[in-house]
Amino acid sequence: MDNQPASEPVTDTPAVAGKLGSLRRDPKGWIVLILAIGAVIAFFGSAFGSGIGLWGWQAGLSALPWTALAALIALVIGIIGIILDRRKSRKTRWPFLGLGLIISLGFIGYIASYMMTARSLPAIHDITTDLADPPAFSALKIRADNWDNIPGADDSDMQGMNPRQRWATLHQDAYSDVRSVRIDQPVADVIEKAKRLAEDRGWEIVNVDAAAGHLEATATISLFRFKDDVVIRARAAENGxxxxxxxxxxxxxxxxxxxxxxxxxxxxxxxxxxxxTVAS
Structure with a gap:
């Protein structure tokens, strides 16, 4: 039987060969783009995983510094690559590099905006229109450590204050515009309207008593699906x-x-x- 020549191994298809050729011609562009896209996917993927209960929010947030670092590395590689191209009079290949830089800058800007907000506002999480007598929850329960870790214990201006007093001071300084409002409607009507507005926002209504002027609900926010509890109190004025x-x-x-x-x-x-209009 005649020996047939062995078949040649299958080489790269045109599509694969094209991608490999592009990678060889523009390795830094590919590196920048992969790092940038990977950082975005990793961050939002970890947030989404936290939101659907695959892991806790702490684990989800732990991805933040690493994804920010990856985006920063992508940005640095891209900038260095552009500088070297200019010094060696080489033409910069922009398609992948440019897209990677745009994604990196956008993601870093997104993270930076939250960091700036965190630095500009006090580290408190309990906000009310009435600091002296905050509306009380009945169906929902505040965490036992709600007043723990209020900043300012080492601040000379708040020396001797207890956590609640420090909270009120920080709250007043940062959110002085958050105050009671007056509405020219009876209590029950106001609460019914509040209930409709809460439902329109997708909040979970937990407790409502229109006659007593009380409503409690839970709002769920962001990809992390954080839960914020809300209580609304209406008190009669001007004979109801x-x-x-x-x-x-x-x-x-x-x-x-x-x-x-x-x-x-x-x-x-x-x-x-x-x-x-603020209540007087």
Whole structure:
């Protein structure tokens, strides 16, 4: 039987060969792009995993410094590559490099915006319109350590203050505009409207008593699916023809809420009242 020549091994297909050729021609562009996309996918993937319960929020947030570092490395590699190209009079290959730099800069800017917010606001997570008498939860329970870890214990201006007093001081300094509002409607009507607004926002209504002027709900935010508990209190004014509304929003995770609770209170009360009028 005649010996047939052995078949040649299959070489790269045109598509694969094209990708390999592109990689050889522009390795730094590929490296920058892969690092940038990988950082974004890793961060949002870890956040999404936390949100659906695959792991805790602490594990999800632990990816933040590493993904930020990866994006920063991508940016540095890209910048160094451009500088070397200029010094050696080489033409910079922009398609992959440029896209990678844009993604890296966008992601770093996204992270930096949160870091700047964290530095500009106090590390508190319990926001209310009434510091002297915050609306109380009944169905929902505040964490036992809600008043722990309030910053300022070593601050000379707050020396001798207990955690709640420090919280009130920091709250007043950062969120002086978060105050009670007056609405020219009876208490029950205000609470019913508040219930509709909460439902429109997708909040879980936990407890509502229109006659007593009380509503509790839970808001879920971000990919991490953080839970913030809300209580709204309406008190009669002017013989029942008007109401004074107070609101409180507390993050279950605690520590620093990055201003999320204050933003929620401002927006909700503005929508509820149709104005930003503050109660006198």
């Amino acid at each position: 023809n008007a109401s004074i509304i107070d609101m409180r929003s507390v993050s279950r995770v605690g520590v620093h809420d990055l201003g999320a609770n204050a933003k929620r209170v401002r927006q909700f009360l503005s929508d509820l009242s149709g104005t930003t």
